[in-house]
Amino acid sequence: MKNVLIFLIALCSTTSAVAQNCKGYYYLLENAEVEMTILDANGKPGGKTVYHVTAVRNTGGTTESDFTNTFYDKNNKAMSASTGHFKCSSNGVAIDMKVSVPVMPQMKDMKMEGTSNAALLDYPAGMHVGQELQGGTFELQGNMSGMEVGISYTISNRKVVGQESITTTAGTWNCFKITYDLNFQMKMMGKGIPMKINATEWFAPDFGAVKTASMKDGKNMGGTLITALKK
Template sequence: MKTKLLLFLSFLIGTTSFFAQDNCSKFYPMTEGVSMEYTNYNKKGKVENVSSFKVVDVNNRGGATNATMDINLKDHKGKDIYSTNYNLTCKDNVVTLDYESLLPTEMMQQYGDMDIEVSGNDIEIPNNLSVGQNLRDANVSMKIGMSGINMNMTVNMVNRKVEKKESITTTAGTYDCFVLYSENQSKMMMANQVYPTRVWLAEGIGMVKQETYKKNGDVMSSTILAAYSK
C-alpha cells in the first residue's frame, strides 16, 4: 500500500506538465471537451497502463481562468485502477495546479476517519519557456495518522529547467517540443529515492512524451501521447 501511494504521488506530480490549451496558457488545456490519451510503458518497454484526461469544466473569475480535469487510469487489460479530478488555474501567463485536489476520492474513502494532512507548493509553467531557463521547484506531502503512528510521504520536484528543443513523433503526430528536465525526490518513512525525469512539451498540444530514469541513466518508465482531440 505504501508503494502504491508513493507511485500515485509521483505520477500526479509529473502529469501537471501534460497539457496544452488555446486560452490563457500555451501548455495547459482550458477548453472544455479537450481530451488526451497516454500509453504508459515499464522499463522493458511493455504497456503497463493507459491514462485518459478530459477537460470537463472551464470558468473565468477574478481575472483567472479555472479548469477541472477528469483523470482515468486503466491497466493493460482495461481494468480501472483509479479515477479522480483536479483543478488548474491560469493567471498572468502562468498556470498553477491545486495540489490538494490531486488525491482521489477512492484513496480518501479508504483511509476513513484517519487524520490526513496535505501540503505543498504549486507546480508552475510559464508561457515564455526558453532553452536554459530555470523553473520553480514544487512538492506534494502527505501525513497520515494510523493508530497513533504518523506515516509521512513527500515528492519533491527540484532542479527544474528547460534543457533543449527536440522534434518527437508518436501515433498522434509529429511535434516540436521543449524538453523539461527535473529530479523527483521521493521520501517515505526512512526510504529516499531520486528519479531524474524528462518531459517533452509541445505548444498547442501539451506533453508528448515523458521518461523517468534510474541513477545509472536507464529508462525506468515512459509515457507517450497516443491520441489527442478537441
Template sequence: MKTVITTLLFVTTSLAVQAQECMGIAFKTGMSFEMSTFSPKDKLTGKINYQVKDVHKEGGSTVMDIVAQFEDEDGKKRDPYPVHYTCTGDELIADLSGMALGMQSNMKDMEMKLKTNKLTYPGKLSVGQKLSDGQMDADLLNGGNTMATMSMTMTNRQVEGQQSVTTPAGTFDTYKVTADMNFENRVMGITIKKPMRVVSYRTNNQILDIKSETYNKNGKLMGYTLLTKAN
C-alpha cells in the same frame, strides 16, 4: 428537423461559452486526453484518462476541472479522482496527482488526500530557462484511516533544449525539461526514499507533457509516459 438544428445550435453555443484560451492554451469543456505508461522495454503498463468537466473563471485565472482515471495493463480501472489546472495568464499551475498515482502501483484500494500540490510553468518556455521547484504532499487513506504519507519534490528544473517528438497523438515541437525528483513514502514509521531524474517534453500550447521519462539515481530508465490521445 428544426428541433434537431435548434438542439445542435444550443450544444455548440454552450461549448463555445465554456471554452477559454489562456497563454495560447485552449481550455474547453468536453476535451479529453490519454496518457499511457510504458516499461523500459516498451510494454504498456497502464493508462490515465483525463476528461475536462468544467472550465470557469476564478478571479483573473482560468481553471480547468478534470476527472482522471487510471487503468492498469489488464484494463482494470481504479476510482476516478479530480485534477485541476489553473492558468493565471503568466503561468500554468499543474496538478501532480496524476503522476503520483501512475507511479504508486500499490494504491489500488487507497484514497489519496492531497495537502500540497503545485508545479508551475511560465507562459512561454525557452532554452536555458530555469523553472521553480514543484511539490506534492499527500496522505494515503484506507477506510478513512491514514495508512501512509507520500511526498514528491521536483528541483533543479531547467529547459535544456528543443526536440521534435512523435506519439500516437501526433508530432509535436517540444521543449526538453529536466528535473531532480525525490519520491518519499512513509509507512508505519518507515521512510522509503527514491531519488530520480525526470526528463519531460512539453509544448507551449498543451497542459500535459507530450512525453516524460523517469530514471533512477544511477541513470537507468525506469519507465516513460506518452500522450497517446488528445481530443
C-alpha cells in the same frame, strides 16, 4: 521495488503546459480527454492515465478548469481516480501537483487524501532554453488495509535544456525539453522508503505534456506518452 518503480513512472507524468494564449490547451476544453500511456523500462504499455475536463470557467484574466484523472491498468481496468485543477493566464500555467500522483495497481485499496493545501507547479510564459524553473513539494496521507501510509515528493532542479519534435499516435508537436530531480518517499509503520530519480518531460507550448521519461542510477525506468486525444 518493482511496484514502487511502476508508481514512480506514473508519477513522472506531471501534466504541464505553458503559454500566453490559453485557447490551445486541451485541459481548457470542456469534455476533452487526454490519454497518457504508461510505458515500462522496455517501452511496453503498463497502463494509462486519462484526463477528462469536467468544467471550464473564466475569472478575470485567468481561465481555469477542473478535470478527473483516472488510472487504468494494462488490462484497461479502472484502478483509481482523483480530481485536478488547471489555471492559465498571461503569466503562464499552474496545476495541482496531486494530479501527478496516481495510485499504482498494487495499491488499489488505498484511499488517499491530500493533507496539505493545494500545491501548484508553475510553467511561466515565454519559456526559453537555459531557463531554470521553480520546483514544488506535495504530501499525501492515506490508509491501506487499515495501515496508515504517507507519500511525499519534491520536484527540484527544473531546467529547460532544449527543443525537440515529438511524434506519437496522437500527433506531432514541437516541444521544450525539461529535466528535473524527483525525491520520493513513502512512509509505512513509521519507516520511510526514499527514492531519487532523474526525470525528463517534453511539452508543446499552447498544448501541454506530450512525453516523459525517468532514470534511476543511470537505468531507464520507463515513462509516459500521449496516445489519444478526444474533444
